[in-house]
Amino acid sequence: RALDEHAAARALLGAPGQDAPPCIGFAPWGPPADGVFVVAVPNDREEIVVALMRDGPDGQPAILAGPATFEPITLGPLWSCLLRVAEQAPLGGRPVVGLRVSNAYTSTGRSTSTESLHLLLLDGAALRPILGSIISATHADGPPQGPRTGWSRRYVLHRSPARQDAMPAIEIRDARSRRVVSRHRWRGDAYDPPVFDRFPPVGPG
Secondary structure, eight states: OOOOHHHHHHHHTTOTTSOOOSOOEEEEOSOGGGOOEEEEEEOTTSOEEEEEEEEOTTSSEEEEEEEEEEOOOOSSOSSEEEEEEEOOOOBTTBOEEEEEEEEEEEOSSEEEEEEEEEEEEEETTEEEEEEEEEEEEEEEESOTTSOOEEEEEEEEEEEOOOOTTSOOOEEEEETTTOOEEEEEEEOSSSEESOEEOOOOOOOOO
16 A cells, blocks of 8 residues: 555654645655655754655554654745655765755745755664755845845755765855865765855845
């Protein structure tokens, strides 16, 4: 029996009788015959909770690995969010779950949209966040009917060459110029620094 997306999200939050959260990341993991899925949902603290899940023998969602929790990289509160599982090649021969978090926020004085990529290492029955990076960000300031000013940034992650069993260094590059803006090296249990969230200044509102 296939895992139900909304039932899995509610079970992951420990709220089986409540409505499903407004945004859910849900995608198969591994061979389809295994029936395993990556499930990701925001909790009430605006963190993202992630686990590998499948339909249990009693017909209820069962957690196989995790859950893990991380703070998504955004310019504003989670408002209009989208969670997408992003397929990732192994790092150092170890399986990695990738999750893209998109969010848009609008207020009277400003509007922002962001997309970030978060990587989690699968280690037995544990999921461990190891790197989070902003991928794109757009910001605009100004009154609703007046002139607006702002900026836009886009970045890509690049894995440096490494032995098959070694965790590669990861570079964050400007998507247009390809200039390296941040370097991240493996430090035993995560990348250092663990987050790239560099933004130009934003106005009030």
